[in-house]
Amino acid sequence: MGCRVKTAYDVGAAGIHRLFPALKECLDAHVFVVAAGREGTLPGVVAGLVDRPVIGVPVSTGYGYMGGGNAALASMLQSCSVIAVVNIDAGFVAGAFAAQVASMAGRT
Numbered sequence: 454m455g456c457r458v459k460t461a462y463d464v465g466a467a468g469i470h471r472l473f474p475a476l477k478e479c480l481d482a483h484v485f486v487v488a489a490g491r492e493g494t495l496p497g498v499v500a501g502l503v504d505r506p507v508i509g510v511p512v513s514t515g516y517g518y519m520g521g522g523n524a525a526l527a528s529m530l531q532s533c534s535v536i537a538v539v540n541i542d543a544g545f546v547a548g549a550f551a552a553q554v555a556s557m558a559g560r561t
Contacts, residue, residue, distance in 0.1 A: 454552035466494040476502060483558040484508065484551045487536075488544060490515030493525030500534035506554055508547045509538045 459482065461475035466489075476499070479485065485503060488510040489495035496509030509532070511525035522541035529538045539547045 483555040486547045493528035497532035497534040507536045509536045
């Protein structure tokens with residue numbers, strides 16, 4: 454869809470010190486797509502640290518009880534930070550929406 458994409462892995466909220474270098478690499482991003490399992494905290498944490506739109510993607514895989522991603526989904530839907538949330542494992546949908554947001558970033 455014509456967008457540059459940067460990725461970071463294993464930057465979960467439980468090891469938040471790993472998040473800051475990844476965010477520093479993405480300061481020029483127009484939108485963030487953040488996938489999280491378990492308790493689904495990471496998208497809300499990222500949204501509290503950046504001034505750009507954040508799209509949360511709950512995932513169905515990981516450690517502990519996740520209920521097929523339902524725990525992460527419920528957590529993201531109740532986030533204190535403003536985030537958009539797609540359905541469980543809907544990374545493609547999140548990416549397509551992020552591309553639309555990014556394409557509008559240059560318009561006034």
